[in-house]
Amino acid sequence: MKILISNSSNEPIYEQISSQIKSMILKGELIEGEMLPSIRGLAKDLQISVITTKRAYDELEREGFIESVQGKGSFVASQNKELMREMKLKIIEEQLQKVVKECNVLGLSYEEVSEMLRILFEEV
Amino acid sequence: MDYILEVNNLRKEFKKFALKDISFKLEPGYIMGFIGPNGAGKSTTIKLIMNLLKLDGGEIKVFGLDHKKHEKEIKDRIGFVYDENYYYEDLTIKQMKNIVASFYSKWDDATFNDYIEQFDLDPKSKIKTLSKGMKMKFSLAVALSHNADLIIMDEPTSGLDPVFRREILDILYNVIQDETKSIFFSTHITTDLEKIADYITFINKGSIVFSETKDEVLENYSVVKGGIDLLDRDIRKEFIGLKETNVGFEALTNNKDKVKRLFGEEVLIERATLEDIMFYTVRG
Numbered sequence: 222m223k224i225l226i227s228n229s230s231n232e233p234i235y236e237q238i239s240s241q242i243k244s245m246i247l248k249g250e251l252i253e254g255e256m257l258p259s260i261r262g263l264a265k266d267l268q269i270s271v272i273t274t275k276r277a278y279d280e281l282e283r284e285g286f287i288e289s290v291q292g293k294g295s296f297v298a299s300q301n302k303e304l305m306r307e308m309k310l311k312i313i314e315e316q317l318q319k320v321v322k323e324c325n326v327l328g329l330s331y332e333e334v335s336e337m338l339r340i341l342f343e344e345v
Numbered sequence: 346m347d348y349i350l351e352v353n354n355l356r357k358e359f360k361k362f363a364l365k366d367i368s369f370k371l372e373p374g375y376i377m378g379f380i381g382p383n384g385a386g387k388s389t390t391i392k393l394i395m396n397l398l399k400l401d402g403g404e405i406k407v408f409g410l411d412h413k414k415h416e417k418e419i420k421d422r423i424g425f426v427y428d429e430n431y432y433y434e435d436l437t438i439k440q441m442k443n444i445v446a447s448f449y450s451k452w453d454d455a456t457f458n459d460y461i462e463q464f465d466l467d468p469k470s471k472i473k474t475l476s477k478g479m480k481m482k483f484s485l486a487v488a489l490s491h492n493a494d495l496i497i498m499d500e501p502t503s504g505l506d507p508v509f510r511r512e513i514l515d516i517l518y519n520v521i522q523d524e525t526k527s528i529f530f531s532t533h534i535t536t537d538l539e540k541i542a543d544y545i546t547f548i549n550k551g552s553i554v555f556s557e558t559k560d561e562v563l564e565n566y567s568v569v570k571g572g573i574d575l576l577d578r579d580i581r582k583e584f585i586g587l588k589e590t591n592v593g594f595e596a597l598t599n600n601k602d603k604v605k606r607l608f609g610e611e612v613l614i615e616r617a618t619l620e621d622i623m624f625y626t627v628r629g
Contacts, residue, residue: 270541271521
């Protein structure tokens with residue numbers, strides 16, 4: 222498991238943790254039932270406060286990504302496949318939005334961009 | 346919620362200085378940093394908690410017990426690190442350890458020896474031959490070797506080099522892997538706290554400015570930078586502290602949204618560090 226915290230980012234540290242764990246779950250790098258590091262252990266490894274780590278885990282639990290069992294630890298929750306797909310679609314949509322914005326800045330037409338996409342798809 | 350340390354409306358008056366209604370609480374399992382400039386009342390507060398000074402008003406509870414009535418029981422469970430040397434200068438580390446160990450019901454020689462080795466201290470060295478950093482290491486080893494539930498430290502990292510300061514942070518992380526233990530430490534080196542502290546209590550001129558989670562503190566405060574042409578008398582009053590130079594101003598605010606409304610894109614709004622918060626609050 223890899224979590225990297227940037228001190229110069231404007232994104233709060235708890236969000237950096239929760240979004241990185243979330244993306245590992247969405248990508249399937251963390252699978253259902255897998256145990257996450259303990260809150261206090263992770264705080265030590267990342268050299269951040271326990272409260273910050275706890276907040277990240279609370280957030281993930283609230284959104285249904287992980288489950289915490291008193292005295293045992295936190296585990297990756299079973300994910301609803303439909304929901305996962307929808308969330309992944311949402312991430313793709315957000316990234317496409319960024320791309321569209323950049324295209325507008327450069328003044329690229331829809332046809333030009335769609336051509337680029339077609340080529341990229343074929344390469345994969 | 347039971348608190349491991351609870352200070353309520355603490356008062357202490359001296360001729361030229363007074364602690365006024367100091368209150369804060371610390372839960373088990375967390376680290377609280379106690380910050381403030383020199384002379385703000387940090388050491389006085391800690392001495393009052395340890396009952397080394399008599400309070401003039403208010404109450405202090407440690408492990409839910411009155412700090413005077415249960416002094417002996419409480420001190421058995423506190424690991425205390427002073428910023429001054431309270432040991433006998435002519436004794437060796439080992440001799441001094443034997444004296445101190447007899448005060449504690451749960452003294453653990455093996456843990457102590459581990460720390461002494463880890464800290465590169467020679468048990469045969471006399472206390473007076475130790476450098477400031479080595480004395481601090483010795484104090485720390487003592488504080489951590491009797492299964493204390495609360496570690497209280499007065500400026501533990503001042504006088505230590507950055508390498509050992511980082512090592513101390515790791516040791517403190519190890520202590521709070523146990524959810525029942527807490528650490529309370531004063532410092533004016535705020536970068537240490539920026540990492541590890543769960544709560545920050547800020548004292549200035551004998552009064553508490555705030556006692557909150559560090560995340561709240563860092564979210565509430567921001568540093569604003571902009572051109573001096575933006576400043577007028579009313580605007581200046583909006584800031585907690587302000588520094589003006591020929592090329593612009595830098596200020597501290599706890600109302601980021603208002604600053605955004607007032608100036609929009611004309612200013613830079615950045616995250617404040619604890620040092621920024623301390624500097625601008627103290628200086629104004």
